[in-house]
Amino acid sequence: MAAERRNAPRPGLVLDVDRSTPPILFHHGEGFRLERLPPGRSRIIYPAEPLAGLPDPEAAIRHALLNPLDSDPLPSRLRPGMKLTIAFDDISLPLPPMRRPDIRQRIIEQVLDMAAAAGVDDVHLIAALALHRRMTDDELRHALGERVFDAFAPQGALYNHDAEDPDGMVELGRTNHDELVTMNRRAAESDLLVYVNINLVSMDGGWKSTATGLADYWALRHHHNVGTMQRSRSFMDRHRSELHHSNWRQGEVIKANGPPIFQIETTVNNNTFGLDGPLAVLQKREWEWSARDRASFMAMHAGLRAMPASACRGVFNRWLAPYEMTSVQAGAVEPVHESTTANVLAQHLVPVQGQTDVLTMGLPYICPYNVNSVMNPILVMCLGLGYFFNLYRGRPLVREGGVVIMSHPTRREFHPVHHPSYIDFFEQVLAETTDPAEVEAKYEAQFATDEWYVHLYRTSYAYHGVHPFYMWYWGAHALQWLGRVIIVGGDERAVRRMGFQPASTLSDALEMASDVVGPAPTITHLHNPPILMADVE
Amino acid sequence: MGIAHDLGLVRMRRRLPSPARAFRARSFPLRAPNVPGGVAPAAVPGRTGADFDTAWARRWPARMGRAAVVEGPMRAMVQVLASPRRRGTDRLADLDGALIFAANHHSHLDTPLLLTSIPEPWRHKVVVGAAADYFFGTRLAGATAALVMGAVPIERARVGRRSADLAAELIDDGWSLLIYPEGGRSPDGWGQPFRGGAAYLAVRCDVPVVPVHVGGTGSILRKGRTMPRPAAATVTFGPPLRPEAGERAPRFAARIEAAVTALADEAATDWYSARKRAHANASGTLTGPDAGIWRRQWALDGRRRTPATRSRRWPNL
Numbered sequence: 034m035a036a037e038r039r040n041a042p043r044p045g046l047v048l049d050v051d052r053s054t055p056p057i058l059f060h061h062g063e064g065f066r067l068e069r070l071p072p073g074r075s076r077i078i079y080p081a082e083p084l085a086g087l088p089d090p091e092a093a094i095r096h097a098l099l100n101p102l103d104s105d106p107l108p109s110r111l112r113p114g115m116k117l118t119i120a121f122d123d124i125s126l127p128l129p130p131m132r133r134p135d136i137r138q139r140i141i142e143q144v145l146d147m148a149a150a151a152g153v154d155d156v157h158l159i160a161a162l163a164l165h166r167r168m169t170d171d172e173l174r175h176a177l178g179e180r181v182f183d184a185f186a187p188q189g190a191l192y193n194h195d196a197e198d199p200d201g202m203v204e205l206g207r208t209n210h211d212e213l214v215t216m217n218r219r220a221a222e223s224d225l226l227v228y229v230n231i232n233l234v235s236m237d238g239g240w241k242s243t244a245t246g247l248a249d250y251w252a253l254r255h256h257h258n259v260g261t262m263q264r265s266r267s268f269m270d271r272h273r274s275e276l277h278h279s280n281w282r283q284g285e286v287i288k289a290n291g292p293p294i295f296q297i298e299t300t301v302n303n304n305t306f307g308l309d310g311p312l313a314v315l316q317k318r319e320w321e322w323s324a325r326d327r328a329s330f331m332a333m334h335a336g337l338r339a340m341p342a343s344a345c346r347g348v349f350n351r352w353l354a355p356y357e358m359t360s361v362q363a364g365a366v367e368p369v370h371e372s373t374t375a376n377v378l379a380q381h382l383v384p385v386q387g388q389t390d391v392l393t394m395g396l397p398y399i400c401p402y403n404v405n406s407v408m409n410p411i412l413v414m415c416l417g418l419g420y421f422f423n424l425y426r427g428r429p430l431v432r433e434g435g436v437v438i439m440s441h442p443t444r445r446e447f448h449p450v451h452h453p454s455y456i457d458f459f460e461q462v463l464a465e466t467t468d469p470a471e472v473e474a475k476y477e478a479q480f481a482t483d484e485w486y487v488h489l490y491r492t493s494y495a496y497h498g499v500h501p502f503y504m505w506y507w508g509a510h511a512l513q514w515l516g517r518v519i520i521v522g523g524d525e526r527a528v529r530r531m532g533f534q535p536a537s538t539l540s541d542a543l544e545m546a547s548d549v550v551g552p553a554p555t556i557t558h559l560h561n562p563p564i565l566m567a568d569v570e
Numbered sequence: 571m572g573i574a575h576d577l578g579l580v581r582m583r584r585r586l587p588s589p590a591r592a593f594r595a596r597s598f599p600l601r602a603p604n605v606p607g608g609v610a611p612a613a614v615p616g617r618t619g620a621d622f623d624t625a626w627a628r629r630w631p632a633r634m635g636r637a638a639v640v641e642g643p644m645r646a647m648v649q650v651l652a653s654p655r656r657r658g659t660d661r662l663a664d665l666d667g668a669l670i671f672a673a674n675h676h677s678h679l680d681t682p683l684l685l686t687s688i689p690e691p692w693r694h695k696v697v698v699g700a701a702a703d704y705f706f707g708t709r710l711a712g713a714t715a716a717l718v719m720g721a722v723p724i725e726r727a728r729v730g731r732r733s734a735d736l737a738a739e740l741i742d743d744g745w746s747l748l749i750y751p752e753g754g755r756s757p758d759g760w761g762q763p764f765r766g767g768a769a770y771l772a773v774r775c776d777v778p779v780v781p782v783h784v785g786g787t788g789s790i791l792r793k794g795r796t797m798p799r800p801a802a803a804t805v806t807f808g809p810p811l812r813p814e815a816g817e818r819a820p821r822f823a824a825r826i827e828a829a830v831t832a833l834a835d836e837a838a839t840d841w842y843s844a845r846k847r848a849h850a851n852a853s854g855t856l857t858g859p860d861a862g863i864w865r866r867q868w869a870l871d872g873r874r875r876t877p878a879t880r881s882r883r884w885p886n887l
Contacts, residue, residue: 090664134660149845156842179657180841187840 042082045383045565046318050075055319057558059395059539061522062408062442063345064337065330066395068539075556076389078430079318080565083304084380086357090136093361094143097297101364102372107144107295110225111151118223118292119144120194120247123162124172125401126231127301132353136299138178140229140361144297145181157219158191161228161246163253164490164497165402166451167193172405196249196497197487205290208282212255216291217247226292232300234424234564235377236269239370240284241277243294248283250481250499255279259469262509267423269566271374284366297363298373301356303380303563312352316563342444349398350405378426381566385430388569390554391546392431393539394421396441397562402496402504407448410527411455411463411504413441418518419507421559427569430557434516436546438539443523450494454486458501459530467532469509477502516549618709620702620723620732627716628697628745637694639718645686651790651800652683657837658807659689662780665810668741670779671696672768672826674761674834674856675750676788679798681719683787684748687805692746699724699737699749699767724767726753734770741775751826755793759870760858764830769813769823778810781826783833806833831856 048054056067057077070077087093098107111117121137124130141158148156158181160168173191174182185191194217195201203221205214220226220243228246232238245253255261256279262268264275271277287294306312311333314326322330337345360376362369398408400416408416417439422429431437447456462476477499480486486498512518518533519542528535536542547554559565598604605611617623626632648654662669669692673684681698688696702723706712715721722740724733737747749771751764772779786803808829813822828848835853836844847853858866 134663138660145842146845149842150849152846152850154846178660180836184840184842 040085042084045081046079047383047385048077048079048318050077057319057560058315059393059440059558060315060397060562061395061440062444063342063349063398064442065334066440066522066539068393068440070393070556070558071543071553074553075558077558077560078383078385078565078567079560080303080316080563081380081383083302083308083316083357083563084359086302086304086359087361090139090358090361091143093358094140097361097363098143098147101295102362102368103365104295104363107227107363108147108151110293110295111148111153113152113154115153115155115224116222117148117153117156117225117227118159118220119156119227119229120159120161120217120220120243121176121229122231122237122242122246123160123165123193124168124176124404125162125165126237127233127354127356128399128401128404129305129349129352129354130175130404131301131356133175134178135176136231136301136356136358137176137229138181139358140297140299141177141181144227144229156185156190157223158185159217159220159247160193161217161242162194163246163248164196164250164500164503166490166494166496169494194247195491197491202249206286208279208286210255210279210282212279212283213252214244214283214286214290215249215252216243216287220247221291223292225295227295227297230296230298230373232298232373232377234269234420235271235374235381235566236274236276238298238373239271239277239280240287240366241280242296243287243291243366244280244283250497252283253503254477254481254499255283257503257506259473259506259509262469262506263513265423265510267425267429267510269423270426271370294366295363296366296369297361298369299361300359300373300376300380302359303565304356305354305563306352307355310355342442342446346398346407378566381424381564382426382568383565385557385567385569388428388432389430389435389557390432390550391436391438391543391556392422392559393438393556394440394559394561396421396439402500403448403451406451407446408441409447409452409455409459410443410445410524410531411459411501413439413443413520413523414531414533415504415507417441417508418511418515419504421561422508422511424559424561424565425567425569429511429514430559430567430569431515433514434549435514436517436519436549436554437511437515438519438521438536438542438546439523440521440539441523443520443527445524445527451496452501453489453495454480454483454498455496455501455504458505462501463530463532467512469506469512472502472505517546519545618712619706620725622702622706622709622712622716622723624697624712624716624722627713627720628740632717633694636717636720640685640693644682644718648679648682648686651798652679652787652803653800654683654687654803654805656687656805656807658833659687661807661809662689662692665778665780666691668744668775668777669746669810670741670768670772670777671746671748671782672751672764672779672830673748673782673784674756674830675752675754676756676759676784677791677793678755679787679791679803680750680755680784681748683784683803683805684782685719688746688748695744696720696746696748697722697737697740699733699747701726701754702733703727724749734767734774737767737771738775741771741777747771751823756788757793758858758863758866759788759792760866761830761834761856763857764823764827766819766823769826770819772811773813773817773819773822776813778812779822779826780810781808781829781833782806783808783830783837785834785837804837806837808833827856828853 059066261275268274306315481499489495525535700721705715706723752762783806789801791798832848
């Protein structure tokens with residue numbers, strides 16, 4: 034049966050809940066809840082099963098490099114004496130981090146092998162992390178492999194992008210919307226910039242890779258702002274995303290004034306928890322749980338409940354997803370990204386008829402900004418109202434004025450090294466206002482230019498001072514759209530600080546939601562992760 | 571004469587039947603018949619060397635015992651003596667089924683080091699090609715090698731199909747093979763030219779060859795030394811090689827040797843500069859310069875990352 038599924042994975046499913054429907058799995062941070070949804074007016078959206086990975090990834094990569102889209106083959110663009118820079122996605126992709134060998138390692142080794150054949154000596158590798166925290170040596174080693182790390186890191190040719198280095202950034206110009214375009218100096222002054230991307234969701238890749246990943250605050254603020262987010266429908270749909278429109282305009286400037294770019298994009302399937310193993314039950318449909326699945330779930334559930342939160346985090350942070358590469362394409366940015374997006378959507382899209390009054394979602398332990406870290410309340414908001422809410426094409430899953438119910442412990446915990454500015458944002462800014470526009474107008478510049486935050490970003494492993502603002506803006510579209518946000522099982526003070534309502538149980542939350550959307554509302558549960566994207570008609 | 575003679579005990583002992591004398595005095599059919607003169611004796615099937623039967627060592631009880639030895643005392647010994655650094659196992663991520671691991675050979679420690687370094691799922695389903703004349707010279711030595719290392723006899727002194735047939739049969743049955751194409755341990759720290767056995771088996775069985783470079787074990791227990799001296803060792807697995815369409819074994823063997831040579835360069839320097847030299851056919855040689863002994867030794871010291879001898883504090887008070 035498993036082999037059949039592997040060859041012919043089932044597409045996503047919208048299940049109408051009736052009395053026979055078993056309790057449904059809700060992720061709940063580093064734990065889980067089993068919830069019954071009201072029959073007759075509830076539905077559950079299940080992701081598609083993982084698509085089969087490429088049978089020979091190494092050969093597929095080689096083929097992509099030798100047969101690029103709208104570009105000469107990579108070997109013909111390499112020559113002795115040239116300046117080659119390879120930029121790659123940072124720790125925020127994929128989620129959770131994948132098992133070795135990471136896709137970045139596979140690609141970069143082949144790119145470097147071609148560069149070695151061409152006799153290229155001047156090669157730099159840069160983690161394109163924009164304003165994210167720096168990657169540690171261990172994280173770089175995991176992403177790029179021992180060979181690449183040992184060959185380049187000791188001589189200082191493998192490093193993290195530094196958007197606050199006064200000598201390390203260059204201005205490439207302005208778009209016709211007067212948006213500034215900046216880029217890492219080394220990348221900008223290279224004879225060829227190779228960008229290596231992993232596309233987990235349709236938001237990733239394209240011009241966002243270079244225009245965002247290698248830029249600084251002064252360029253990012255043109256699209257990482259409240260207005261852009263509120264005008265994006267959604268930022269997961271490139272053609273209806275103001276965020277991407279701005280990035281694409283910046284891409285035009287890069288094309289005109291920046292380095293030649295050879296873009297390499299890849300997609301992975303949604304095999305997040307494995308087809309077998311201890312977490313496989315998390316990506317099965319509940320009515321298909323075998324006795325073994327149920328036993329392993331109960332054991333895991335009981336174990337996690339008995340452990341302190343930090344220990345649970347440790348357990349989950351050690352999980353490496355067995356993702357498989359489903360496609361790889363290389364060449365010019367635009368055609369490559371079109372192909373990539375089609376491949377991402379082939380895995381993620383699930384057709385859904387119409388909107389709902391109440392959208393429920395179980396938030397897992399991880400989001401792009403807490404890898405090997407703590408999921409603080411602001412990241413809970415960003416994951417739920419930023420990422421999950423925006424995983425739609427067409428219209429939002431929930432109607433305007435509807436309610437989102439999220440399940441997460443939402444502990445008042447912050448990683449002091451990774452998220453120092455988040456603490457101040459939570460304690461100072463949110464204590465005064467939760468309105469994204471007001472937050473942006475009153476506080477953004479202060480946090481973005483704070484010298485202490487800049488120092489921590491550059492020398493420690495801290496997210497940039499402005500980063501919590503972006504996380505808040507990420508949910509601006511949802512905040513504007515929704516009538517109420519309820520968090521089930523969350524820390525009451527933390528939830529109220531963010532302007533949301535706490536509820537102890539899902540039943541309570543549904544009762545509270547009926548105050549906004551009326552009695553007996555329709556309910557849709559987003560059974561995510563593994564990731565899905567609703568194609569709402 | 572002594573007291574025993576005085577007491578008549580000597581005479582008594584002479585009269586008692588002697589089992590040894592009776593055994594020696596046994597006649598046919600209690601003893602083997604003599605071969606009549608002028609008749610050529612029939613060939614006796616050998617039970618040592620290449621004829622040693624190792625099938626029992628691949629049955630489950632022996633495999634379980636070997637796994638316990640490899641994961642227990644062998645791993646501990648390797649850790650203490652070699653503190654190995656293992657690299658390149660990720661290059662095997664896309665492979666399954668039987669493989670041929672072709673490694674350079676410096677020391678008796680190479681096999682324990684590799685048996686504890688080869689990743690799952692191959693580690694406990696691997697046989698080691700061992701010199702039939704050395705490891706299977708006696709039945710006790712052969713049994714020990716077969717049980718502890720999973721050794722199978724490989725003829726290196728004379729040409730014969732028996733070893734190749736056995737190895738091919740095992741590979742077809744899903745067993746991986748660890749083989750040292752140099753045919754023996756290095757006499758002076760430099761490698762020896764690769765023979766064609768690994769390449770021949772890869773072509774014949776259509777399985778990939780994983781080139782492996784072992785470094786540092788010569789400093790621990792080189793040929794001719796009996797007591798090991800702890801030092802750092804490295805194991806580097808290379809990307810798998812497959813015979814190309816129509817490629818014959820000698821040519822493929824040369825590719826395997828070149829791959830191990832490039833891995834040696836990678837282990838001594840870094841991956842990227844090693845790749846550049848490999849593309850420029852400048853990886854050096856595994857067999858060292860064609861020069862006198864001292865110049866070969868001199869060149870060898872230049873390649874070592876770590877000193878062959880441990881540094882000593884001075885004065886040693």
